[in-house]
Amino acid sequence: MQFSRNSLRIDAQETSEQLGKMILTQIRGTLKKGGAVVGISGGIDSSVVAALCVEALGPSRVVGVMMPEKESAGESKDLAVVLAEKFGFETVVEEISGGLEGLGCYRRRNEAVRAVFPDFDESRDKCKITMPSNILEKDTFNIFTLTVEKADGRIESKRMPPSAYLQIVAASNYKQRMRMAILYYHAEKRNWAVVGTGNKDEHMQGFFVKYGDGGTDLKPIAHLYKTQIYQLAVHLGIPEEIIGRIPTTDTYSAEVTQEEFFFGMDFYNMDMLWYAMEHNVPPEEAAEVLNLTVEQVERGYTHIKRKIKATEYLRMRPLGFEEYQ
């Protein structure tokens, strides 16, 4: 099939029906569970997964768990409520700031931030980490930069020493791991399954926390590109305000989009380049279709390949003696 700007178009109705059958069969048949527990953030991925679960199982067998903490965007919870009301499933709110305080999440992260910015004051300042964006413009390393937004509006960015970078990531990952623990509480007390919300971009490029948001019983949309999730969202009737929201990490005190935090380019170009790469489309042909230069396409292919390779271990199961042999 020829590569074109429509190569990622899906039949959203057919895809929804197939995913609905898959969710029903796997939860009720394979896992022998009674329903689905979904962590809902007010973002498009969790909204689509919750809606698919409602279509597959009925609203009485779906519960959406909202797990805000003190650094979450306020609108996340409001949008999750709008979604739940529209699809008629039960919701539970679990505020996790206290638990994160107990684990030392904020303290450990702020300690590492202060190793780079000694005057960082978490009561006034905000922080985030980002990777290079516009990666199609030049071949670069995926190095995280720490940015602090001061209370007076000044913004300062610095490269991190390895120890600070690793501590910030390790401490921040408590958030996703605590959410996983809460989802399993709600699943086990009902004898239901935890349904994951990661899409292909996140799953294959490693934009998830192992045993955090990656710790689920089912991953129904892990084979779909982000741009295909948008098509499903429109078909399923996900509220406009959720579809139109810019995807963020909702993990750091300063707001950071998924593009600047991790992916390095917009979702359309990334998904199209990835599809082209997977289907062995020559860079010259992809460049013409996407209105990019051949060099930009080659950089895109290389960037995606590197991310997949570098994050292989995140997708591995615990290694036993069998794998060693």
Add this chain to the structure above:
Amino acid sequence: MKESIKNMESEKIAEKVESFIEKDVVFEQEAKPSRDQALLETGIIDSTSILELVAFLEETFGITIEDEELLPANLDSIDKITSFVSRKLST
């Protein structure tokens, strides 16, 4: 910067870089990378070990590496790292 480091020959620089990568980055039972092997492409270095490499170069050779210099063209093989460090030491 010490005069002994500033005048360091390329071969000495390459040996130090090679030793760091073999000792701190590559698992000892794996094949050692050749000097012209692409370290990123082959998965030998990733976003964490590149930070370690940069910290090692700055500390060992007393140089400061700017963000704009963090490019595969400068750091993606032992040969490229050696040339890059030599250029930095001579300026």
